[in-house]
Structure formats: C-alpha cells, structure tokens
Amino acid sequence: MTRSYPDYDVLAKWDTVSFDDKTRHVLRKRLGETPPRRFFSEEEWALMEVLCARLAPTPQRGGPVPITCWLDARLHEGDTEGYRIEGALPEAEAWHRGLKAIDEQARTDYVRPFIALDVETQVILLKRIQKGEVDARVWHGLKAGDFFTSTLLREVVGIYYAHPAAWSEMGFGGPASPRGYVRMGLNEHDPWEAREAKPGGARKPRGSGVA
Amino acid sequence: MSTSASPHDPVTPRAKDGRAPDVFVPDGWVPMRCHADTEEVDFAIVGAGAGGATLAARLAEKGFSVVCFDAGPYWRPLEDFASDELAQEMLYWTDPRITGGADPIALAGNNCGKGVGGSTVHFSMVSLRFRPEWFKSRSKLGYGYDWPVTYEEIAPYYDQAERALSISGPVKYPWGPPRGPYPYRPHEVNAPGLILGRAADRMGIKWCSTPLATVSAPHGKSPPCVYRGYCHYGCSTNAKQSALVVWAARAVKAGAEIRDMAMVGQVETSADGARATGVRYHREGEWRVQKARNVVVSGYAIETPRLLLNSATPKHPNGLANSSGCVGAYLTTQSGPGVWATFEEDIRWSKGPPNMAVTEHWNYTDEGKDFHGGYAFMSQGPLAREWGQNLATSRGLWGEDLQRGMADYNHTMGFVPVGEVEPRACNTVTLVDDEFDQYGLKIPKVTFSYSDNDKRLIEHSVKFMGHMLDAAGGRDQWRNDDTSHLLGTCRMGDDPRTSVVNADGRSWDIPNLWVCDGSLFATTGGVNPSLTIQALALRCADRIESLARRGEL
Ligand SMILES: Cc1cc2nc3c(=O)[nH]c(=O)nc-3n(C[C@H](O)[C@H](O)[C@H](O)COP(=O)(O)OP(=O)(O)OC[C@H]3O[C@@H](n4cnc5c(N)ncnc54)[C@H](O)[C@@H]3O)c2cc1C
Ligand code: SF4
Numbered sequence: 001m002t003r004s005y006p007d008y009d010v011l012a013k014w015d016t017v018s019f020d021d022k023t024r025h026v027l028r029k030r031l032g033e034t035p036p037r038r039f040f041s042e043e044e045w046a047l048m049e050v051l052c053a054r055l056a057p058t059p060q061r062g063g064p065v066p067i068t069c070w071l072d073a074r075l076h077e078g079d080t081e082g083y084r085i086e087g088a089l090p091e092a093e094a095w096h097r098g099l100k101a102i103d104e105q106a107r108t109d110y111v112r113p114f115i116a117l118d119v120e121t122q123v124i125l126l127k128r129i130q131k132g133e134v135d136a137r138v139w140h141g142l143k144a145g146d147f148f149t150s151t152l153l154r155e156v157v158g159i160y161y162a163h164p165a166a167w168s169e170m171g172f173g174g175p176a177s178p179r180g181y182v183r184m185g186l187n188e189h190d191p192w193e194a195r196e197a198k199p200g201g202a203r204k205p206r207g208s209g210v211a
Numbered sequence: 212m213s214t215s216a217s218p219h220d221p222v223t224p225r226a227k228d229g230r231a232p233d234v235f236v237p238d239g240w241v242p243m244r245c246h247a248d249t250e251e252v253d254f255a256i257v258g259a260g261a262g263g264a265t266l267a268a269r270l271a272e273k274g275f276s277v278v279c280f281d282a283g284p285y286w287r288p289l290e291d292f293a294s295d296e297l298a299q300e301m302l303y304w305t306d307p308r309i310t311g312g313a314d315p316i317a318l319a320g321n322n323c324g325k326g327v328g329g330s331t332v333h334f335s336m337v338s339l340r341f342r343p344e345w346f347k348s349r350s351k352l353g354y355g356y357d358w359p360v361t362y363e364e365i366a367p368y369y370d371q372a373e374r375a376l377s378i379s380g381p382v383k384y385p386w387g388p389p390r391g392p393y394p395y396r397p398h399e400v401n402a403p404g405l406i407l408g409r410a411a412d413r414m415g416i417k418w419c420s421t422p423l424a425t426v427s428a429p430h431g432k433s434p435p436c437v438y439r440g441y442c443h444y445g446c447s448t449n450a451k452q453s454a455l456v457v458w459a460a461r462a463v464k465a466g467a468e469i470r471d472m473a474m475v476g477q478v479e480t481s482a483d484g485a486r487a488t489g490v491r492y493h494r495e496g497e498w499r500v501q502k503a504r505n506v507v508v509s510g511y512a513i514e515t516p517r518l519l520l521n522s523a524t525p526k527h528p529n530g531l532a533n534s535s536g537c538v539g540a541y542l543t544t545q546s547g548p549g550v551w552a553t554f555e556e557d558i559r560w561s562k563g564p565p566n567m568a569v570t571e572h573w574n575y576t577d578e579g580k581d582f583h584g585g586y587a588f589m590s591q592g593p594l595a596r597e598w599g600q601n602l603a604t605s606r607g608l609w610g611e612d613l614q615r616g617m618a619d620y621n622h623t624m625g626f627v628p629v630g631e632v633e634p635r636a637c638n639t640v641t642l643v644d645d646e647f648d649q650y651g652l653k654i655p656k657v658t659f660s661y662s663d664n665d666k667r668l669i670e671h672s673v674k675f676m677g678h679m680l681d682a683a684g685g686r687d688q689w690r691n692d693d694t695s696h697l698l699g700t701c702r703m704g705d706d707p708r709t710s711v712v713n714a715d716g717r718s719w720d721i722p723n724l725w726v727c728d729g730s731l732f733a734t735t736g737g738v739n740p741s742l743t744i745q746a747l748a749l750r751c752a753d754r755i756e757s758l759a760r761r762g763e764l
Contacts, residue, residue, distance in 0.1 A: 003618045020447065022290065026298040057614035081303070081319035086311025086656065123610070130607060153603050157613065161599035162297035170617045172595040173440075173561050175294035177447045180437030181562040184401035189559070196557065196621070 004060075005171035008194035010164050017179040018192055027164065027175075034066060035073035039092070044099050045072070050115045051102070054122055055153055056160040057169075065163040067156055074155070089142065091151075097140065098147040102129065104138045171196060224472040224494060225285045226327075231463045234456055235432040235449060237290040244466045248501050252276040255490045255503035257475045257518060260329015261744040262728030263509030264458035264469075265372075269752030271465035275759075278468045278501055280492055283326030285471035286455065292445035296596040299444035302326060302333045306648050308513070312638065313660035316544055316694050320443075323511050323697070327471055328455025330511065331741060333443050335566050336424040336451060337589065337629075338378045339738035340369050342574050343388060348734050354583035354664075355734040356634060359705045359714035360750075362388075368746035368753075373422075376452040376745070377430045380422030386571045395427045398436065402558045403590035403624045404568030410683035416572040421589060423564055424452040424741075438563040440592055454745075470494065476652050477522045478506050478724065484526025487724045493650050505764065507716075507725040509748075512542065512697040515730040516640045517655040519701070532701070532718035532726075537711045539640040542659060543699040543735045546630035546669050548692045549591070549601075550676040552685025553619050560624060565592035573675070574737045582667035584631030585737035588676055591625050598623075605691035624685065626676040629695065630669060631737045633662045640700050657697070696740050701730035715754040716747070723764070727751050 013019055037045050045068060052067040059065065074080055080091055089097060106114035106125060114122065128134060130153075132145035160166055167174045171194035173181070183190050225232045226243060233239030246252050254270055256263045259281040267279040283304075286292070293299060304323040310316055324330040343362035348355040366388075373394060380393030397420035400408065404420070411418035425436040425446070436450040449456055459469055473494040481488050487506040492499055508515045516539035520530035530538050566589035574585035593601065595617075602608045602616045638660065642653040661669070673690055680688055704710025707719035716731060718724045729744050736743075758764050 002615050003622065020294070022447070023293040023295055026293040026295050030297075055609045057610060057617070079300075080305070081300075082305035083308040083310050083318040085315050086309050086658075126609075149604050149607070153609055154600055157599045157603040157609070158297070158596055161596040161617075162295070166599075166617075167595055169614075170595065170620045172620060173559070174595075176437075176439035176441065177292075177294045178437065180439030180448070182438070184399060184438055184559075184562050186402045186405055187557045188402070189557070193559070194621075 003171070004197050005168065005194040006197050008168055008171060010167045010172070010174035013175070013192060016192065018177070019175050020177050023175045023177065030070075030162065031164070035069045037069075037072055038076040039072045040068070044096070047099055047103060047115055050122065051152065052156055054119070054126055055156045057166070059165040059169045061169070062165045065160060065165050067159045070159050071155055088146075094142065094147060094151055097142050098151060101139045101142060101144065105129065105134055108135055108138055222472065224470070226469050226471045231469060232285050232287050234287055234460055235289070237287060239287070241463055243463050243468055245468050246276065246278055248499050251489075251502040251504055252278050253503070254278070254505045254507060255501050256280065256507040256509055256727075257478075257490060258329060258509035258511065258514065258728060259327045259454070259459055259469055260324065260509060260511060260728065261331050261454050261741045262748050263507070264328065264454040264462060265745045265748035266507060266509065266727045266752055267467045267469070268458045268462035268465060269749060270755065271462050271467035273752065273756050276466075277462070278470060278503070279462065280470045280473040280475050280490065281327045281329075282474040283324070283471065285327045285469065286332065286445070288445055288447050288449050288456070292447040294439065294441050294444075294447065296444055296594055299333070302445055304511075307646065307654045309643055309654065309656040310659075311656060312658040316657055316659050316697070318657065321693070322695060323513065326455075327459050327469055328453045331453040332445055332455050334453070334741060335442055335739070336564060337566050337569070337739045338373065338376065338380070338422045338424045338742045339569070339571070339587065340387060341365075341736045341738060341743055342386075342585065345734060345736040352577070352583070356704070358733045359703055365743075365746050365750065368749040369742065371749050372742055372745040376424045376457060377426050378422050378424055379427035381419045384422070385417040385419055386575045393422055395430070398423060398425075398427050398564070398567060401438070401560070401563035401567045401592070402556070403560045403592055406554070406558070406624050406683045407568040407570065407590040407626065407679070410679040411570055413682040414679060416570055418568055418570040421566050421569040423567075425450045425564060426452065436564065440561045440563055440565070440594065442564050443594070443597075474650055475518060476650055478508065478518065478531055480522070480524055480527065480531065480721065484524060485721070487531075487721055505723045505725065507727050509726070509728040511728060512700045512730045513640050513655050513657060515726060515728055516700040517642065520642050521652055527720070532711050532720045532724055534720050535708055535711060537702060537709065539700050540636050540638075541634040541699045541702050542638040542640055542657065542697060543632045543634045543732065544659065544694040545696045545735055545737070546632055546661070546665060546672075547627045547695045548669050548673050548690055549625050549627045550673055550680060550688060550690045551623060551625035552680040552688045553622050554624055554683075554685055555622070557621055558624050559621050560592040561594055563592065566590060571738070573672070580671065582664050582671060584633070584664070584668050586628040586630040586668060586672050587737050588626045588628035588672065591627055595620070601691060606689060624680070626679060627693070628672040628676065629737055629739050630665075630672055631735055632665050634699050634702070634734055635662060696729070696735070698729045698732040698735050698740055701726045702733045703731045704733060715758070716751045725751070
C-alpha cells in the first residue's frame with residue numbers, strides 16, 4: 001500500500017509561524033513566475049517537457065509541476081554545482097549533446113522523434129538509456145547512463161522536489177522557521193504536521209497541517 | 212513588510228566603511244576596525260571558515276592587527292536564509308572544478324561553503340574529539356602517520372573550543388578519556404536517533420545523544436534550537452554555533468577586519484622569495500594588494516593548496532611552501548556509504564538536526580576488524596529534495612516508481628558513517644593548466660581513489676549498519692555510496708621533507724606563511740573534523756603569541 005496524506009497542504013501554513021518572510025519570498029517566485037526560454041532551443045524545450053512528464057512524478061492533486069522553465073533558468077544563469085567529472089563535457093554542452101542524442105536514439109530505433117513516440121515506448125527507451133544500452137555512435141562519446149542519471153534525472157528530480165505540491169504529497173513538513181517542531185519522538189506529531197491516511201479510512205486524520 | 216524579504220545581492224560586499232553586518236539583527240550593523248591596503252597588518256588570513264575565523268578572533272583578542280578575507284558573502288542568517296533546500300544552494304562553493312580518479316568525489320554542497328563562516332554555515336554540527344591514539348596512529352596503532360602534536364597538547368584546546376561553541380552533549384560521554392559534562396545539556400533525541408539507540412541496545416553496543424554545536428538553551432543572542440531540521444541549508448534560528456555566529460562575531464568585536472566578497476588570487480612574496488609580503492585579492496571588480504607581515508591560508512582543503520600552487524614564482528616554481536612536494540598531496544576524505552530501511556513506525560526524520568544519535572563503537576574497538584582505522588556512525592535526516600535526488604540517482608527510481616518510493620519518506624531511516632580514509636600521495640589537488648575561473652585563476656582538480664583498506668572499512672561499516680537496521684526492525688534495506696569532509700592537503704609534520712608545515716601550522720619554507728584549516732590533517736580518524744580544526748586554530752593562536760613574545764615571529 002502506498003502511504004498518502006490526502007488532506008495535507010503545506011501551503012496552508014503560509015500565514016503561520018512555520019513560514020518566514022524570506023521563505024515566502026522564495027516560494028512566491030517559484031510558484032508565481034515562469035522564466036522564459038533562454039538556454040534550450042525550441043526543439044530541446046519541447047523534448048524536455050516530455051522527458052519531465054516521464055521522469056518526474058505527477059502529484060495526485062494539482063497536476064504536473066513546471067520543471068523545464070526552471071531548469072532553463074538554472075542553466076542560462078550557470079546556477080548549478082560548478083564541478084564536473086574529469087573528461088566530462090562542460091555542463092551546457094553536455095545538455096545540448098545529451099538531448100540531441102536522446103532524440104537521435106529514438107529516430108535510429110523507431111524512425112520517429114522522441115516526442116512522437118507513445119508513452120510506453122518512451123519509457124522503454126529511457127530505461128535502456130539509463131542502463132547505457134544505446135548506440136554509441138549516436139552519443140558521440142557522451143556516456144548515456146551517466147548523462148541520464150547524474151545530469152538529466154538528478155536536475156529534473158531536484159526541481160520537482162523543490163515544489164510545494166511534491167512536499168504536500170509525500171507528507172514532508174516543508175518550511176519550518178521561525179517555528180520548528182516540538183514533538184520529535186517515534187510516532188509523535190505536532191498539530192502542524194501532515195496526517196497520514198489510515199487504511200480503510202477508519203481513523204479520521206486529526207488536523208490537516210494547518211495551525 | 213520589512214526589507215528582509217528582498218534577497219541580499221551577494222556580489223556587493225557588506226563589511227566595509229567601518230562596519231560589518233550584525234549576524235543577530237536583521238539589517239543590523241556592528242562597528243568594525245578597517246585597514247588600508249597599504250598598511251602592513253600583522254596577519255592577513257585567507258578564508259573565514261572553521262580554521263580562519265577562529266584564528267582571526269583569537270589573534271585579534273591577543274592584540275594583533277588582522278584582516279581576514281572571504282570570497283563569499285557576509286550573511287545575516289535571520290534575514291538571508293530561507294527554509295528552502297534549492298534557494299540555499301547559494302551557500303556552496305560552486306566555482307568550476309574538476310573531480311577525477313577512480314572514485315571521484317562530489318563537490319559543491321557536499322563539502323565546501325563560500326562565505327564568512329565557511330562550511331560551518333551549512334554543516335551538521337557534530338562535534339567530536341579525536342581518539343587520543345589517532346594523533347600517533349603510526350606508533351600506537353600501526354597504520355597511517357603520526358601528527359607532530361599529541362592529544363595531551365590538543366586537549367586543552369578541545370576544552371576551549373567546546374566551551375566557546377557551547378556544545379550540547381551528554382553528561383557522561385561513553386568513549387575516550389574521562390571527561391566532564393559538555394557545557395550545555397544534551398538535546399532530546401529525535402525518532403531516527405531513538406531507532407539507532409534501540410538497535411545499539413539490542414546489539415549490545417554503546418550509543419549516546421550526539422554532541423552538537425547548536426544550543427539546547429539560550430546562549431548570548433542565540434536562542435535554543437527549534438528542531439526545524441534545515442541545518443544543511445543554514446540555520447535561520449541562529450541556534451547553530453557556526454564560525455559565522457561565534458568566531459566572526461568575536462573577531463570583529465576584538466578589532467579584526469573581515470573582508471567579504473574578497474577572493475584572494477595570490478600570496479605575494481618578496482623578490483628573494485624568502486618572505487610573504489601580503490595578498491593579492493579581487494573585490495568590487497578590481498585587483499588590490501593588502502600588505503601583511505604574516506599570511507595565513509585557511510581556504511579549505513581544496514582552495515588552500517590551490518592558492519599556494521597558484522602563487523608560484525620563479526623562486527618557488529612549484530608553488531609556495533612546496534619544497535616537499537606535499538602541497539595538494541595526501542588528500543583524504545571520509546567515506547560515507549549510507550544504509551537505509553523502511554519502518555512501520557512514523558519516524559519523520561526531517562525533524563531536528565540530522566545526526567542526533569551516534570555510536571563510536573568502531574572507533575574505540577580494535578578487535579574484529581579486517582582493516583586499519585575506525586568509523587563513527589549517526590542517525591540521519593535528509594530533507595525532501597536531497598532524498599528525492601538520492602532515490603533517483605542511487606536506486607535509479609523515476610516517474611511513478613519514484614513517487615511510490617518517496618511516499619515512504621516519513622517511515623524511512625538510515626545510518627551513514629564517518630569512515631577513516633588512508634592518506635595517500637596519489638590522492639591530490641592539482642591545477643588545471645588550461646582552464647580558468649571567473650577571476651582568471653587556474654581551476655583546481657581533485658583526484659581521489661579509495662585504497663583496498665578503505666574499501667574493506669566501507670564494507671565492514673555497511674554490513675554492521677545493516678545488522679543494526681535489522682535489529683531495529685527495518686525492512687527493504689538498500690545502500691548508496693558517498694563521501695564527506697576533504698582534508699590533509701598541506702599536512703603538518705616533524706620533517707620538512709614530508710610535510711608542508713610544522714605543528715604550529717608554520718610553513719617550513721617561508722617562515723611568515725602559515726596554514727590553518729582542515730588541510731593540516733595528517734590523518735582523519737573516524738570523526739567529523741571541525742572541532743579538531745578549531746582546536747588546532749586555538750592552539751596556533753597561542754603558539755603565535757608565545758613566538759611573538761620571544762621575538763621569533
Ligand atoms: C554538508 C556538510 C556537513 C558537515 N557536517 C559536519 C559536522 O557535523 N561536523 C563537523 O565537524 N564537520 C562537518 N562538516 C565539515 C566542516 O564543515 C568542514 O570540515 C570545516 O568547515 C572545514 O574548515 P576549513 O577551515 O578547512 O574550511 P571552511 O570552513 O570551508 O572555510 C573556508 C573558507 O575560505 C574561503 N576561501 C577559500 N578560498 C579563498 C580565497 N582564495 N580567497 C578568499 N576566501 C577563500 C571560503 O569561501 C570559505 O568560507 C560538514 C561539511 C558539510 C559540507
Ligand atoms: S534544527 Fe536547530 S540547528 Fe538545525 S537549523 Fe534548526 S534551529 Fe538551526
């Protein structure tokens with residue numbers, strides 16, 4: 001059984017002492033803005049939208065969260081971790097080359113661009129790329145598995161789990177300043193924490209993360 | 212709304228014109244004594260982290276004139292730090308670097324900060340002493356290297372550091388030489404820590420509440436820890452006793468100048484190469500030179516050797532203080548493989564500091580090992596984003612699989628050790644000759660591979676931590692691999708042929724050039740390094756004072 005927190009919304013704490021001005025400022029930006037396309041080409045952007053739909057979860061409530069635009073902003077501003085593995089391409093180049101290779105791999109194997117494949121085939125192909133089971137000629141020296149895991153997946157997931165909808169779904173406490181927590185022991189909860197749904201709905205969760 | 216909601220533009224220095232930020236007051240200032248570039252100060256210190264800020268404070272308190280440079284910003288935690296993993300990446304050193312070798316080390320947030328306070332601004336606050344024998348591990352335990360100092364020489368400085376940082380810890384610490392209680396009462400252990408305790412009890416080994424550098428009761432202007440769990444992303448409560456809050460504040464109060472947003476590019480030397488004369492640094496768009504009678508490099512185990520290598524001159528073609536060839540060599544880290552499991556119980560490991568319970572069993576037990584060295588391990592508490600990235604990259608989960616994996620977040624627990632790693636000459640920090648950073652300086656390359664002994668230690672820890680999780684009732688175990696804490700790239704020693712500096716951190720080659728940070732470590736032991744770094748800095752300050760009195764500076 002997958003655990004769930006159906007009536008928890010981390011943003012319900014927005015006006016409480018679990019949020020401070022600085023955090024509200026950061027999240028207002030993340031929730032309210034859509035950075036324009038500056039790093040990816042139009043084709044890359046379209047491909048990224050499909051890749052994000054496959055790689056990131058889609059929250060049960062509220063639908064997909066925006067990822068491509070924030071990734072574009074990070075790469076455009078060079079706002080990433082700065083280091084790279086010896087012999088690896090500089091980050092910007094790796095992204096352009098990796099996305100191109102994913103598309104070429106689709107064309108090589110299925111004679112169609114990646115975004116034109118059905119979802120099932122996209123998943124099969126991505127699993128192969130993850131394992132590095134690809135046509136090396138298409139990847140031009142880029143290691144498919146490394147690009148998939150350390151670059152593409154890591155960044156996509158890192159942006160997804162910076163979104164409050166992802167926190168609400170997994171029951172993560174989220175922002176907690178100035179008020180932190182009081183009850184820290186096993187099976188202990190503060191009233192402003194997420195309540196997990198009990199199987200069969202026998203026990204109605206107390207509170208909803210609002211305090 | 213207060214101005215505190217608008218982000219601080221981290222390019223413009225704050226500490227200048229006779230004042231520095233008051234770390235305890237939004238928009239607040241404290242007076243700061245400032246020096247002209249042309250004024251030859253007693254000490255120019257490069258880096259205001261665990262080593263540099265501590266030394267700056269103590270030297271200023273002893274009456275020396277001090278300018279301490281840091282490449283990063285001077286934060287005011289209350290107004291600058293969000294409860295947000297992504298936004299707080301601003302704390303990390305993310306300038307270009309290359310990482311290589313058979314086991315490349317992840318850099319950035321994983322090991323190094325940029326800003327006044329250094330990596331302690333985002334560290335986990337675990338504050339442990341070395342096992343006494345580790346200072347002489349070659350002669351007493353038969354592996355590694357001897358340090359040029361003994362535990363007995365360092366012990367008073369451990370005491371001093373623990374008091375200055377108001378360490379909260381147990382009344383009776385179960386390992387090591389007899390000692391009194393920690394200055395502050397221990398923190399209440401959170402659920403992940405209680406699981407470590409339960410497992411340890413069932414396995415018959417000792418455990419305790421981790422001694423932490425976050426206060427369990429008010430101290431000065433620091434309120435007690437509120438257990439918000441964002442410690443890796445900066446403490447917006449100011450409970451954390453970072454070098455920013457403790458030492459930088461003390462340094463400025465005692466008359467030191469801290470220059471933020473000031474990247475040092477070279478240590479300058481006299482024409483004959485015999486003495487350091489100051490530092491060349493970049494601030495507000497231009498290169499300037501600060502004159503100094505002594506230069507101390509405290510930039511972390513990557514930037515410290517990088518700066519010495521980047522300061523090469525015709526007199527010192529292989530970099531400063533490098534006649535031994537040890538600058539950048541003997542790089543060590545600490546291994547940190549994770550073992551994870553899910554539990555029926557609700558754990559909610561995001562609450563409280565990440566490492567609230569510890570066992571040093573395998574630091575103090577020498578029997579039953581197929582390797583040299585030791586390790587401690589602690590309960591863990593990663594937040595949502597870090598955990599999502601871990602599941603994705605270590606277990607290969609994405610899409611709905613990742614969604615299902617993350618649904619267990621509140622029921623997951625794990626252990627990560629701080630594992631001793633052998634110092635080896637082949638593990639290095641070197642310069643990349645054809646790649647330059649935003650200041651036009653050659654970028655560093657970190658090369659690292661585990662030895663067979665290191666690998667045996669890792670496997671031992673993974674196996675043992677796995678038994679612990681079993682004993683506690685964890686299911687569906689899995690593991691990942693990681694490292695932490697880089698150290699050892701300008702090691703201290705007794706012999707100028709095999710070390711960079713002596714026991715005081717003074718370089719063998721240039722008598723007024725010093726090193727004071729984690730680069731000094733001859734071996735790493737199996738505990739987190741910051742308390743030892745600070746103890747070494749405190750000792751160095753006392754040694755400098757007595758050398759000065761004798762006219763030997
Ligand atoms: C996530 C994390 C958790 C940790 N947890 C713990 C823990 O629980 N316990 C523990 O003991 N240790 C911990 N550590 C390790 C600890 O923080 C470091 O070992 C320690 O801070 C290193 O001290 P240092 O003086 O060598 O360098 P730092 O504290 O990193 O300071 C170096 C400073 O120098 C500045 N600098 C570098 N080069 C230049 C230059 N050329 N010019 C100007 N300024 C420069 C940098 O900006 C930086 O501020 C942790 C580290 C991390 C990353
Ligand atoms: S848990 Fe304590 S030390 Fe950590 S960020 Fe919160 S208040 Fe600071």
